[in-house]
Amino acid sequence: MATTETTGDRLHQGSDTILEMRGTTVQFGMDRGVSRVLDDVSMDIERDEILGIVGESGSGKSMFASALLDAVAPPGELSGEITYYPRDGDPVDVLNLTDEELRLLRWEDISMVFQGAMSSWNPTMKVGDHFLETLRAHNFEAEAGMDRAHQLLSDLYLDPERVLTSYPHELSGGMKQRALIALSLVLEPEVLVMDEPTAALDLLMQRSILKLLQEVQAKYDITLIFITHDLPLVAELADRLAVMYAFEFAEVGPTDEILEEATHPYTRALLNSTPNLSTSVEAMQPIDGSSPDPVDTPEGCSYHPRCSLATEECRDSPPEFRETGPSHHAACYHWEQAAEEIPFTREVPDEIPSADDESVTGAAARRNDDAEPVLSLEDVEVHFEINKGMLNFWRESETVRAVDGISLDIPENESIALIGESGCGKTTMGKTAIGLQRPTGGSVSYRGQNIWDARDGKGKIDIAWRNIRRSLQIIHQDPGSSLNPNKRVMHLLEIPLKKWKRDLNHQDRRARILGMLEHVGMSPPEDYANRFPHQLSGGEKQRVALIRALLMNPDIILADESISALDVSLRIEMMNLFLELQEEFNTSFLFISHDLSNARYLTEKSDGLIGIMYLGELVEIGPAKQIINDPRHPYTKALRWATPDLLPDDGDEEMPMTKIDIPDPKNPPSGCRFHTRCPVAREACTNESPEPMEVTPGQRVACFREDDTHEYWQSEPIAEEAAFDTAAAETTGDD
Structure with a gap:
């Protein structure tokens, strides 16, 4: 994108500008060349607007925020013009302030909220x-x-x-x-800059904070700049969206227009690659190729290597911003052809799937056969004692009921996603299922063999612990932390083969590893096999972790938040790879996530199940279409409400809970554990815990409202308090 003296004017929304950026560049000198991480950017930010800055990781979003406050860390070099127009007073040249003037500006006029609250x-x-x-x-x-x-x-x-x-x-x-x-x-302050402020939070907390931000922004008349890689998240909040690609803006316009009539090919591809609840899973497609290296950005339009509309003109010279609609601009020569070349598919179900819907009954029938499940959990409990030991003898010990009475069967070639807030116990349950956490009650069996009896050598052992352990694998949330940084990829992948496939010689191991690298798209495989982990992208590290698990020919893989750290544009690609390899290796996936959109994509594509966990209990489980389109448990409905979408509502829908914060898992509520946050709770919910009951084929719900004869219907409502009441708010625990 070429920046001219009029670029900022083209992005100008009106006459009341509060921040003005002209020709701003940030670059770092490196051994292999100059890394330009903000490339000649111009932008006007209007007073009292909410501006959403979106784009993939490494696109320059955070550097844009740092530049606004002249907070680029050395040895970065910041150049250009940044002007702040206070409500009262003369314009301020931000890049020419003294250290003391800059310190005052950053808190009193322009404040910033960073990603990691802790x-x-x-x-x-x-x-x-x-x-x-x-x-x-x-x-x-x-x-x-x-x-x-x-x-x-x-x-x-x-x-x-x-x-x-x-x-x-x-x-x-x-x-x-x-x-x-x-x-x-x-x-x-007049301006609040927020850099991924909700990235580490659960969906319910994210959605709640966004609604609070709207209220606070309106009450205190502040300008809000919200930076995120999650486009649906900011869709309901922002008045205007600015899409970044390769360290510059590709498209800027009113939020509704960007979501419905985006004109830049990258924006349209980004929207099509984003997991959400209003698009057919068949229509979601990853973006081919990868983002450019800041040291070697392509000539011409930086997106042309990935663009199906690219021509010689795109390769030779960068496009300037063009008006594509009222207050809507895009840096693209072929914006008029983008809609036809890259169509959107947005669809909201007109009706709830019925019990005889083939997509529901077919999936249920597949699970109701007589085959023995690969893994069976029966009334599993995992309780942790805290404040226990010699150093804590003066404190009373407390029990965290992380998993509390869950039963679940996992057949072959199955995909089950567990969804819930932090502290609900989903990670603990997953680790218990694959033998990494010993249950304190109930049993876990692999093909009929109690895995802890095999581990302890108790009774008759039909399947050895060694074989069980090999058959139950895990992919961690952060693949980088699970890969030895001092070893090359070939060595990392040889280790499991040397341990479990001792009949293979060196050449056989190498051939198998190179074949797997090629299979998951890491080509040329010899090049990737020679790399160290730090030389891989996040998606490539995740592929290596997946290969390492699959080399064991496991029956079940626990994928614990394994795509949450990836850009939204990479998540579809990684889940497609999961599903492709699942079919080839006949592997079941236990997928842990706090994102209902990701869970929906993986399970709907594979006729899998979504399980909803709350404070150690499985409150609802069923086929993806039923859970998404006909949620029965009030907590599932709250998660559905909290999931950001590409067809945002009008923002007037009330939060379907009476409190934001989850209760303390050390002291869970009596009866139904959700009753303290449930808008339809009654007195009966405080005394008795509901048992799961089947409401449609394959869908079970633990809620009294599904039983027309239960005394719930004669008891008095208890949810009289206002929404967001926090008089009894509790702290949360760890997963």
């Missing part, structure tokens, strides 16, 4: 002391400032007294993030 807090200071320190450092009157802090925390549905007197570790992730937003606003 790293932003001093763990030795109470939250209230952080507010006081910030106020005093900027010579703000402490009493008035703390009054504002109380109001901000209340606006974010937190208990100010509790939060301000707590240490950061005493708050849940969502509470820390909301408190950080309040801290960033305590000095009354």
